[in-house]
């Protein structure tokens with residue numbers, strides 16, 4: 001597996017930067033900075049937001065961002081940077097916000113992150129950069145790095161004069177990309193800037209991968225993703241939807257069209273089920289299907305005919321971000337009771353802390369230490385109840401989390417009309433099965449070397465199809481790493 005830390009170099013501070021940054025440090029003593037409380041972001045009221053799809057987090061105001069940026073101590077050895085999977089120069093962008101140079105703040109971010117407005121919204125900052133901020137050691141709330149990232153990226157979008165990205169002269173070399181999620185988008189941007197002729201093929205009718213079909217509007221508005229897509233189009237990247245690589249277009253078709261290499265970033269979109277009795281009853285579906293119907297096919301929006309199961313009692317099985325997105329979506333689709341059924345305790349939930357809090361504010365019922373063991377149906381085959389095994393925590397398992405152990409005889413029957421299963425995903429096997437000679441791992445992910453080079457010389461791969469399900473920032477980091485590797489490979493074969 002590639003090492004992103006080795007791949008992304010930390011930016012060094014120029015003497016000029018050092019000068020103004022010292023001035024900022026001198027202007028306010030550290031004691032004064034650390035006395036400033038962390039900013040509070042404005043949020044939509046829960047009563048209002050569960051009836052609409054508007055973005056819950058409203059962003060920081062310019063004044064709030066300035067004050068929050070001044071909390072940052074500009075540490076000489078900033079540990080926050082080591083907590084970021086792609087080592088963004090965090091104090092560098094924050095100090096530019098403090099001095100009001102928003103174009104430079106965004107430029108520092110874009111040095112390492114292709115999608116800062118997206119990452120500022122969806123990265124698990126509390127487990128990454130913010131968990132390493134020196135304020136934690138002082139028993140104070142960390143600098144709101146993620147909110148400041150979002151602020152810098154959003155403000156840059158509104159700047160009248162955005163600096164055009166530098167692009168090398170066209171090389172006349174065509175490369176193809178399979179999939180259009182964050183991994184592909186960061187790859188495509190880097191390759192276009194290097195002068196390659198990039199075409200992205202997407203199986204679905206919309207470009208954006210999970211950013212569009214998975215993560216709901218109330219967490220990541222489509223307009224934010226669309227703005228990033230427009231920037232890529234400005235760089236010359238071509239997007240072709242409704243095209244399944246490996247089916248609509250075979251490997252040979254792509255080679256015959258003159259592509260010199262292919263980047264596969266087809267994600268891990270194959271839902272898993274639990275394999276328990278009754279899981280095939282009507283109105284039991286995967287999170288992927290549920291969210292895709294609503295987010296991409298507009299189920300529930302007036303004027304659209306896409307069907308989606310609705311009910312008064314909706315149970316979502318799982319404890320990750322996908323489960324949290326599904327259960328909050330179910331509330332917005334009119335569920336009277338939206339339950340999150342998770343076999344461990346809240347402490348072990350992989351979902352972002354913020355999503356857990358928002359779900360609770362919105363009235364989601366958390367049924368932790370509970371695991372469905374069977375579904376029951378009415379005479380027409382519609383699910384009507386689930387039998388839930390109550391659990392307790394035992395010894396830690398391989399993941400380091402305490403494993404759930406059934407409490408003998410503790411099984412309850414709970415009425416449900418709709419069940420959304422969100423217990424994980426697997427890599428889509430279509431490309432591995434259709435590209436002859438493409439090696440896969442035991443988990444079904446595409447096997448790659450340190451350079452993200454696959455077993456077929458013309459193929460590179462990254463993101464969830466290699467990692468088997470990860471995060472936006474890791475997928476994006478892979479895209480950048482693969483672009484550097486493919487560029488090197490294409491130069492080596494043209495010499």
Ligand code: FAD
Pocket residue numbers: 122123124178179180181182183184201202203204208209210211214215243244245246265266267268269291321322325352428430431462463464465469470471472473475
């Ligand atoms: P994807 O985003 O999955 O994109 C792959 C694309 O390839 C898809 O559009 C797919 O249709 C397309 N494709 C597949 N096969 C083919 C083919 N044969 N030909 C052409 N196209 C093809 N991560 C976070 O960091 N924070 C979060 O808050 C978060 N929330 C999430 C919520 C949900 C509901 C889900 C599902 C995931 C979430 N994640 C989150 C995880 C994150 O979104 C993924 O790790 C990331 O999107 C992976 O990026 P990717 O580009 O590898 O794949």
Ligand code: SF4
Pocket residue numbers: 071072073074075078079080081090091132133134135143145
């Ligand atoms: Fe600023 Fe915290 Fe990073 Fe120090 S650790 S540079 S205070 S964000």
